[in-house]
Amino acid sequence: MTAWRRIRATALLVVLAGPAPAHAEVIAQTDLGFVSRNVVVVAGSAMEVWKRLVTPAAWWLSDHTFSGDAANLTLDSVPGGCFCENLPQDDAEAGNAAKPSPAPRPPARGGVEHMRVVFVDDTRAMRLVGALGPLQGEAVNGALTVTLKPVDGGTRVIFEYVVAGYMRYPGDKIATAVDTMMENQLLNLAKTFNSAAASSPKGATQAATGDGLAADLDNPRK
DSSP states (O other): OOHHHHHHHTTTOOOOOSOOOSEEEEEEEETTEEEEEEEEEESSOHHHHHHHHTOGGGTSOGGGSSSSOGGGEEEOOSTTOEEEEEEEOOHHHHHHHTSOOSSOOOSEEEEEEEEEEEEEETTTEEEEEOOOGGGGGSEEEEEEEEEEEEETTEEEEEEEEEEEEEOSSOHHHHHHHHHHHHHHHHHHHHHTTTOTTOOOOTTHHHHTSTHHHHHHHHOTTO
C-alpha cells in the first residue's frame, strides 16, 4: 500500500523519521484551507539544484506515489507542462499483454496528473497547480511555488503550498500531514546533494518568510 493510501486510511496522521529542514511550518490555516512552507539550504549551485528538481524520479519519495515507484514520475518544466506519473502494468498484466491478441494493449494501465506547471523562471522559480495525493479526490486546488536563491553554503529552496476548497478531512490533521509530506520531499532533495543535516545560515529562515518569498519572485536575480 502506498503512502497516499496509508495517509487516507490513518486520517492523515503521518510522522516520518529523519532530520528536518531548516524551517517547516503550516503558516496559515482557516476553514477554507491552509499554507505550508518548507525551507532548506541545499549544498549545490542553483543550476545543479534546478536540474535535480525538474527530475522528480531522482528525489521524490516512492512512498508518496500511486505506483509505489518514483521512477514513474516525470516533470515537463515548461508552462503547461505536466508533473505526471505513469501507472505500469503489473507482472500478470504484462505477461498477458505479451500474448498475441486482436487489439494490442498499451504499455501502461494508466497515469496520474499530479500538477500542472503555470510559471517557470529557469533556475530561479517555478509554480505548479494541483491537489497532491489524497487531496486529488477532494474539491480543492493547490498552488505550489518553488523558489531557488544562491546563499552561503549552497542554494536556498522554498516549497510554499497553498491549498483551498472543500475537503472531508479534519483541517488541522490534513494540514499537518501535507506539511510533513512536503517537508520530507524537500529534505530528500537536499539529501541527494549529501545535505543530510540540511541547515540554513542564521537569518535565512526569516528572509524566506513573509514578504521575502514575494520579493524573490519579483526580483529572482537579487
